[in-house]
Amino acid sequence: MRNATLRQLKVFEAVARHLSFSRAAEELHLTQPAVSAQVRALEGHAGAPLFEQLGKKVHLTAAGEQLVLSTRAILGSVQEAEEALAAFRGVRGGPLRVSVISAGDYFFPRLLVEFAARHAGIRLDFHVCNREELLDRLEHNATDLAVMARPPESGDMVAEPFAPHPYVVIASPRHPLAGKRRIPMDRVLGEPFIVRERGSDTWNSMQDAFGERLEQVHVSMEIKSTETIKQAVMAGMGLGFLSAHTVSRELRSGEIVVLDVRGLPLPLHWYVVHRRGKRLAPVAAAFREFLLQEGAQQVARALEPPRKRAATAASR
Structure with missing residues (x-):
């Protein structure tokens, strides 16, 4: 496994999480053949098959179940290192990983653009999901913040309302x-x-x-x-x-x-949600604060008719 790459591990983890090559490809913005190629390369390094297909369903093999635990630990350590470095850079850099429920894609991109315009160097990692996928991304630390209308009742999550x-x-x-x-x-x-x-x-x-x-x-x-x-x-x-x-x-x-x-x-209400034990990087913490302080106003503006929105901007 010494020659396995971080990219191969990320692709493997996405397939293992979804148990679907096509859904992993969609999440990672790759083609399905590209995902399959990365998994085959990792299997070559591992010396064992990591997935098996029974009927139409994909399953992890015993080797795959063992590797996915180690992979998530590795990716978690890499994420912690990125967050630690981001703390030195401050809000001016680093990735912002946000996932939103499908109803939010009618306005949420405008909020991201507004926030990114205020902070240089931010890399947006934005996903639109159904509820099941969004909760799965939170559970597996695949997103820093989630935006939804019905937050999970789990005590492991912090949910804060920010807009009607x-x-x-x-x-x-x-x-x-x-x-x-x-x-x-x-x-x-x-x-x-x-x-x-x-x-x-x-x-x-x-x-x-x-x-x-x-x-x-x-x-x-x-x-x-x-x-x-x-x-x-x-x-x-x-x-x-x-x-x-x-x-x-x-x-x-x-x-x-x-x-x-x-x-x-x-x-x-719309809620911004994150894991209770999650140590938010400065950029994620700043975006959470942006939603709590300006979210309601920004959502209302994003849904205004174009002419009214232009008039509002001109009057500011």
């Missing part, structure tokens, strides 16, 4: 309920809904909004893509339940409307 995150019922402007005031929940429950998959953040938020009446919701379609749900709602196929931030553009253009349903919107 409302969830709403949406419809086509041609829907019979569009423009109605104080719509009773009973009336909404009789309509077909196009919803996110069970277990997603959006589905869990829908559980909070409808409570015991969730079973009465007429689910006509269950779709993993927020964009597809929006298109289905615009086409008049039913109602949707989504983060208001994911439909801001369509609300401005008039392609979608928010229904005035009694008891809604559901008032949630």
